[in-house]
Amino acid sequence: MWDYTDKVRDHFLNPHNVGEIKDADAVGEVGSLACGDALKLYIKLDEDKNRIIDAKFQTFGCASAIASSSALTDIIKGRTLDEALAVSNQEIADYLGGLPEEKMHCSVMGQEALEVAIAKYRGGPVPTHNHDHEELEGDVVCKCFGLTDVFLKKVIAANKLTTAEQVTHFTKAGGACGGCLPRIKELIAEVLGTEAKETPKKPEKLTNLRKMQLIQETLEKEIRPLLWADGGDLELVDISGSEVQIAFRKACAGCSASGNTAKFVEAKLRELVADDIVVVEVEG
Amino acid sequence: MKEIYADNNATTKVDEAVFEEMRPYFCELYGNPSSMHFFGGQVQKKVDEARNRVAQLLGASPEEIVFTACGTESDNAAIRSALEVYPERRHIITTRVEHPAVLTLCRNLGKRGYRVTELNVDGEGRLDLDELRGAIDQDTAIVSVMYANNETGVVFPIEEIGKIVKEKGKGAFFHTDAVQAVGKIPLDMATSTVDMLSLSGHKLHAPKGIGVLYLRKGVPFRPFLVGGHQERSRRAGTENTAAIIALGKACELAALHMADENGRVKAMRDRLEKELLALIPHARINGGQAERLPNTLSIAFEFVEGEAILMLLSEKGICASSGSACTSGSLEPSHVLRAMGVPFTCAHGSVRFSLSRFNDDSDIEAIIRELPPVIERLRQMSPFGREFLDK
Ligand code: FES
Numbered sequence: 028m029w030d031y032t033d034k035v036r037d038h039f040l041n042p043h044n045v046g047e048i049k050d051a052d053a054v055g056e057v058g059s060l061a062c063g064d065a066l067k068l069y070i071k072l073d074e075d076k077n078r079i080i081d082a083k084f085q086t087f088g089c090a091s092a093i094a095s096s097s098a099l100t101d102i103i104k105g106r107t108l109d110e111a112l113a114v115s116n117q118e119i120a121d122y123l124g125g126l127p128e129e130k131m132h133c134s135v136m137g138q139e140a141l142e143v144a145i146a147k148y149r150g151g152p153v154p155t156h157n158h159d160h161e162e163l164e165g166d167v168v169c170k171c172f173g174l175t176d177v178f179l180k181k182v183i184a185a186n187k188l189t190t191a192e193q194v195t196h197f198t199k200a201g202g203a204c205g206g207c208l209p210r211i212k213e214l215i216a217e218v219l220g221t222e223a224k225e226t227p228k229k230p231e232k233l234t235n236l237r238k239m240q241l242i243q244e245t246l247e248k249e250i251r252p253l254l255w256a257d258g259g260d261l262e263l264v265d266i267s268g269s270e271v272q273i274a275f276r277k278a279c280a281g282c283s284a285s286g287n288t289a290k291f292v293e294a295k296l297r298e299l300v301a302d303d304i305v306v307v308e309v310e311g
Numbered sequence: 312m313k314e315i316y317a318d319n320n321a322t323t324k325v326d327e328a329v330f331e332e333m334r335p336y337f338c339e340l341y342g343n344p345s346s347m348h349f350f351g352g353q354v355q356k357k358v359d360e361a362r363n364r365v366a367q368l369l370g371a372s373p374e375e376i377v378f379t380a381c382g383t384e385s386d387n388a389a390i391r392s393a394l395e396v397y398p399e400r401r402h403i404i405t406t407r408v409e410h411p412a413v414l415t416l417c418r419n420l421g422k423r424g425y426r427v428t429e430l431n432v433d434g435e436g437r438l439d440l441d442e443l444r445g446a447i448d449q450d451t452a453i454v455s456v457m458y459a460n461n462e463t464g465v466v467f468p469i470e471e472i473g474k475i476v477k478e479k480g481k482g483a484f485f486h487t488d489a490v491q492a493v494g495k496i497p498l499d500m501a502t503s504t505v506d507m508l509s510l511s512g513h514k515l516h517a518p519k520g521i522g523v524l525y526l527r528k529g530v531p532f533r534p535f536l537v538g539g540h541q542e543r544s545r546r547a548g549t550e551n552t553a554a555i556i557a558l559g560k561a562c563e564l565a566a567l568h569m570a571d572e573n574g575r576v577k578a579m580r581d582r583l584e585k586e587l588l589a590l591i592p593h594a595r596i597n598g599g600q601a602e603r604l605p606n607t608l609s610i611a612f613e614f615v616e617g618e619a620i621l622m623l624l625s626e627k628g629i630c631a632s633s634g635s636a637c638t639s640g641s642l643e644p645s646h647v648l649r650a651m652g653v654p655f656t657c658a659h660g661s662v663r664f665s666l667s668r669f670n671d672d673s674d675i676e677a678i679i680r681e682l683p684p685v686i687e688r689l690r691q692m693s694p695f696g697r698e699f700l701d702k
Contacts, residue, residue, distance in 0.1 A: 039619070039622065040623075040626065042692070045691070045692050056694070060614075060655050060656050060659070060695055061655040063616060063643075063644070063659045064616065065694055065695070066694070067694040085692060085693060085694035086692055086693070086694070087614065087615065087616055087692075087693040087694060087695055088616050088619065089616055089617075089618035089619055090618055090619055090622045092616075092619075093619060093692065171643075202643070203643045
């Protein structure tokens, strides 16, 4: 049995804003019967066609899908379209006091339906901002659930996902035949790679303390997430002078390629911290 | 709130009489049956009695009973043993609708160089025996086909399958995972074609953590667990004596209640089925045309999702199970319903009720009363099916 918060249970048992709005200004539909969950979101705008005055939903899905839909309609009522667009799936989950990680895709579905509704509305006869609908762009990565690389990369970046399993929890991609998992891992690496590029290059001169801090930061932010993507991990055992002692964990431990991984860690630390760093693999 | 338990294919209540039988073997009669003193000896006697009782339910002889920890262990022991006995044979035959205890094992073996054939089922969950005939060859080490399916209750023609294995298999072993069948339908190993059979205690009102591998006399066997000489060196490890004794009692009671299972329990299941179909439009029985266990009803409701149904039922004190993926943490509908080609419109909204001798008419009435409004409510919320349902 899922460990749902009282808020999730309450929104499931007594959902707010169920139904259709016959003369809705915008309608967003995502998911399908085949996928196991689907959401149709109806939005009614004020006279200026800017602020959401009513929102209703119809949902096919599990308890958290229904609760997420209910939460979404509560959150966006009274907001302008731009404010509504800023709602993240995390905000929906937070509103419910959290969702089990395996059910995060329900909150993503809510956010997605909202984007679809607004994009469709704005892409209509009077395009003002001309928001492109990202979800429909890109190549389909997961055939089972019809999800594109553009969409997946967005969810990966927004929720800081580092493993294929997390991507499945948040989007369902990879949850059926699993054929798309290798590509999902590539997408994670791509997103992590872009983020890494944005981080500052190595500083000129370092105090000992700062050097140790920087080594730790680099390991945490730049290196471990890459290992996680492949089910591996490492731990910092000790730093003495320029020698950095690390121990591999999970898939990396006992991996025949861990020597290469150690070299990679060394190269990364030399690139981002200091040229004289030596990485030593220890048991620990 | 009275709890109505209709999820007996998942696990069952320990019968009070079973519990009473095992109780002394924790704090009073805690001897090791392998010990040479009287204190262990009296436990050994009781274990022997349990072995007899299990054998009797199966129509087997006591030496053919090997106690294990669970159905999964028995399945693993049977299949792995066959592969060790025939190291040159690299082919395993099973079905697409097996319990994960068999299916996951076979698929893992498939990744390690074994050839695995998974037999298909039709829309009612029935096997095509010609497909089996075509698949079996000299390279086949073992055919493992479940006796009855845990989700739909569909019963396979085990003896016919066994005959085909004997005719065409050139010595291939025939194993059946009978976890759902034992205690519900009569089995007779004395006249059977089965070489190895798995059963699990907690499906027939014994506690969790005890299982049996039936091993036909003369069938060569390589143990999965090695160590001491317990269970005639076929399963090492100190016996779980209290649970063994409990299972013996449970088997005795199962034999006693078999008629009830096939009479009263079946009548309750049939009534539930009939009335739900009458009250709820766009519902269908999974495997409804096939021979089924007397206690199991898998019913699909279009346009709604299983976990939501279960949670609303649970609010009313009713415990059932779903063939939908959401409850299990995986995202596809159950592999059994998918293999049967149950359309997605139904597969996500499938619910399984599995009864036992501890259910009564008031339970059935409660389900019949509570379920239709639950389905109605979720359908009102669903974006699908308007065109069919509003009529
Ligand atoms: S293609 Fe993604 S799970 Fe099948």
